[in-house]
Amino acid sequence: MSEDRNNSARPASPEEGISRRRTLQTLGLLAGAGAGLLPGPFSGLAHAQAPSGRPIRVGFQVHRTGIGAAYGRWYERTTVAAAKLINETGGIGGRPLEIVAEDDGTDPKRGPEVVEKLARQHKVDFVYGTLFSHVVMASAPRAGELKIPYFVVSEGYHVASGKLNRYVFQPGITDVRAQVTAVASWILDKLGKKVTMIFPDYAFGYDHRDFLSQAVAKRGGTVLEKLAIPPTETSFTKYFARVPAQTEVLYHVMVGPGVLTFVREMGEHFGAKRPQIFGFIDSLEGVDIASPGLDFLEGTYLWEAFPRYAQAPLAPHVQEYRKRVGVNDAGASMADPKDVSTFSHMFGCWETLFAIKQAVEKSGYRDPAPKDYRALIEYLESVKGFPEGIEHPQGAKTFSGRLHQSYGHQYVSRVENRRLKVVHRTRIEDGMYAPEADYTKQSL
């Protein structure tokens, strides 16, 4: 999505991105008298009962380009939709929420620069929204140095591992360690004990490698082979050749622009003689399950954080969430059914913005000053969980203030008739593990 396209002064829908210029224009007009004249996502701000005062500015570090672009597009749509709802319902503590988006190219070199630019140049209150774990790992130390709260929506175990710092939180999405731990026993009990793993060759993949291996060993299974694939790889047949013949379960998780090729070549290679296949939906995020060449997926299983295909009965808040982020029953864009969402990840943006709203309102946060930041961080560390509802549509979460990490339910879905059907929902406890860190002991 280009800046230029975003800058046109059309009324925006959740399909569109956030334009920096437009938000700045809105801000400028808010200061003046003619705020109501400007069409845009925040035009509601001008109404009498609408939020007022200095906006809460949330810097949005978004993967608009680079290998995370498909995720970035949907993270942005979800963020726009959540911000719109927050502003329609009184803003944050009566003040408008303003999103300042900045592309980091899914590039770990660019990440820390974006954090710094948002904090210093745009003077945002918080930085938020980073997904790819290598970018998070690179960016988080800068947020710590700048002493600005940094809310990631990344899944990686890096927050809960204690490797980052007290300014980093992940309140909107469960981490990989908990996801893997929650589904491992189901995999071993239902599908088989001899597992071969395929995962991306960087931080996020290593979380899968380490914690699935642990969980498998604990349940008496064995991991036969661990195949790491560089995230920029374009051809995968050569990796499948190294899957041992006695494999009972092939466990796959892949990200990046090559995911469709990855899954298609997996089908070509194994054909009808495939082992049981369990994948993380990451391998198919943004990809239509009914794409040509993917028929072999029928009867295989996928982890989902949030079911992409609407499953009856649909709770009213899930229905409302799906409508507001603009996806149809198959989890694709209502405007373009070919544009499949990253449904199991993007809800994290929505839930994180509502967690920020709650933290600001409950901690009495006013301005980006050390005192207010301390109050906000200490408040969040005292939070025990988030209830299910429109603010947390994926489901209830347990929050560990010590680890700065949320824990929620996970789903196992089976591919049936080229759609995903939920066959198992884990309990929150299934994913819990003994904490290895305590951020509350770090100084601010």
Place this chain on the structure above:
Amino acid sequence: MSFGPHLFLALLEGTVSAFVLALTALGLSLVFGVMRIVNVAHGEFFMLGAVLAWFCSSAVGEPLAGFLVALLAAPLAVGALALAADRWILRRIDYHPESTIVATIGLLYVLQQAVLTLYGPDARPVSPPVYFTIEFPWFGYSGYKLVVAAVSALLLAATWWLLTRTTLGLYMRAAQQDLEMAQALGVPARRIYAIVFALGAMLAATAGVLVVPIQQAHYLMGLDPLLLSFIVVIIGGLGSVKGTLVAAFVVGLSDGVVSVFFSPTLAKIVATLLVVAVLVARPAGLFGAARS
């Protein structure tokens, strides 16, 4: 999988990548051989071919027809672009070796960012024109990959014929051997330069069209083929068509075998070591003529 089928798969993978590599690297090699310039934007012509194939296939709808249209239209469009680049950029700096490197780096970014702006950051799939899986007793293999190898082989043969059997090829070879003498004998050097640059770009674009149903069209996809093409051209000898073909097979097959038996990362290391070895032992490449 036992050793035999394992090796067979490795060779299949290697052969397919060798043909595609040969097609991509040949353009780079021709441009260097005749024009004495290093075209850093070569990988972007490959990427443009793939992206244009996506536009063709989504405009036409039917995969086979879309593919055939792309196979014709994409190289022509990219060739026209290369002609323009030759006319407005390369000729203006008089094909100066150092300046052209900088100029083509600039062209690389312009093309990449233009595609990012107009086409977007997504990797988009293109349906293969024919889709079938060959079921060997031990594993299945994409039939389209074999089609890619066959079409590449045909195009390589056609280029070979062009170079050795036509007047145009004669002019190209003459310009490569001794430009001044060729000009003295009436070879239209400027026109030959433009044609060679366009031809090199068209070969890369064709490779892009062929590969896109296996990969996906993405604005950053030109970097890998550029790197591999350089490796092939350096090993084979800059400017030697025969060397390029031999080196493509050495690199492609070793990549296939090493990736399948060990790891793809090791395969890249081996290729790089091969480049180092060639540069140390035979700086002009396996088939390159030493120049003063």
